[in-house]
Amino acid sequence: MNLELTPADASFRDEVRAFLDENLTPELREAGSLTTSVFTDKQWNLAWQKILYKKGWVAPSWPKEYGGTGWSEMQKYIWTSECTRAGTPGLSPMGLRMCGPMLMKFGTPEQKNYYLPRILSGEDYWCQGYSEPGAGSDLASLQLKAVPDGDDYVLNGTKIWTTHAHFANMMFCLVRTDASGKPQQGITFLLLDMNTPGIKVEPIITLAGEHEVNQVFFDDVHVPKKNRVGEENDGWTVAKYLLEFERGGAFAAALEVGIEKIREVAASERDGDGKRLIDDATFARKIAEAEIEVKAMEMTEHRVMAELAGGKNPGPASSMLKTRGTEMRQRLDEIAVETIGFYSGVDQHDARTPGSNVEPIGPAEGMVFMPTYLNNRAASIYGGSNEVQRGIMAKLVLGL
Structure with a gap:
């Protein structure tokens, strides 16, 4: 294995460094240096996202036809490494790294056409509704109930450790639609608007004194069935695929x-x-x-x-x-x-x-x-x- 960069990759690295020097303002550098987790506050990560969106570099891992860069794996690695060394604010991974790639594989044409451009631009800011008080590492134990009601599902229950739910206007969520078989077989994947009546977000202050995570309560929340991704009771397949994008990195x-x-x-x-x-x-x-x-x-x-x-x-x-x-x-x-x-x-x-x-x-x-x-x-x-x-x-x- 040759560990030296090719001349083309070295040239790309220099291009990235020049772009970061020109566009990473002192305010953004400060926000990046003061970030203590994976998530920089929305004010700063969206400001940086808009700069990258204008450049066309906001989604390096996306296919070019959906607005990605078309970079090679090594170029993506160089980009991530150089951003880390420069101290850029971290972009929220929920939309760009997780929900977007999931929609490309499992979303309907209508869902792709509507949501993917809004994820790129930052118009939609996502949170993840997976964990519950009794379902963390054992995610298949989730109990947030979704009952069919005409063209909607009606949700009752709660999610916890929901990062940036207080900032998000959208959530991708796992719900229980069937409790009769194996736990994994009765889960459905939904997209929902956080401004829907019946949703309440309560802050959880961490040991570091920060408001990053939340508990989200659902009280007779109506979610249109057209917001389901994949088939009913087959959400576990969608969820596993999405989790592949939560791991790894430089x-x-x-x-x-x-x-x-x-x-x-x-x-x-x-x-x-x-x-x-x-x-x-x-x-x-x-x-x-x-x-x-x-x-x-x-x-x-x-x-x-x-x-x-x-x-x-x-x-x-x-x-x-x-x-x-x-x-x-x-x-x-x-x-x-x-x-x-x-x-x-x-x-x-x-x-x-x-x-x-x-x-x-x-x-x-x-x-x-x-x-x-x-x-x-x-x-x-x-x-x-x-x-x-x-x-x-x-x-x-x-x-x-």
Whole structure:
């Protein structure tokens, strides 16, 4: 495997860097640097999305006929890596990465023609109605009931951990339409308007003090049957396909940026003896060991890109990357919190709000370390828990 970029790919990387330098405003850079999770607040991610939409670069993974870029797998990887290194605000993945590709495969012509352009432009902002209080990792246990009523379904129940439901005007949702057979066989996939009467969104404030997730209640909510994707009671097939787009990604670039930030803070912070923390042998070893593992991940990502470019399916490699990527992220978070010491206990929510004039307490780069640590505790659960990923690897790699 040749790990060097081709001249064409190197030229593309330079084009991407020039575009980011020209279009990534100081305000957008600040919003990106202060993001502590997968999701940047709507104000900033939509502002960045509109810039990319105008350029035609908003959906690199979409087929060209639906508004995608037509990029190769390596170009997509370069784009993601360069955006990560530049600190762009993260676009909401619910519409662009999940709902859009799902509609391309399972949506009716009418659904595709209506929703796909609105996802690209940002006119529709989506949330995901999957998890429930009794159905998280065991998603097939969901109980949000949908009863047919003429041309509608009537929904009663609740969804939880619904990210950005307070911003969204649309939701893609799994509902229970039949409880007589196996759990997976009685699930239906619906698209619904969040402004429909009977929907109530209640905030859940995270350990980091942020309003990112919610609980959504449904009280006699009418959803037109024309908003169903796929056949009634066959929503599990649609849901599984959509989840394929929630996993994977260019982990190595984000981890490399994380290591650089830790090094920057450790160069100014002092250990118990008054020496620079970066010069402490034990601390330096932790950083070096993490860097070696991240480099190994990067090689694996390049190998997956080579297989995709050759028309192959990466198979269990995506599970391996998801597992190692999230666990390495959590490991770096622990090192980052160790770097800022007592400053990690200071709640600086106002100081890390984009545009704030509140002075940070301690190193400015470090004020996001603790909330990022808290948010990323869920990274090894969402998108398919790491225990599930290890089961996939055991089956497909080891034949167990």
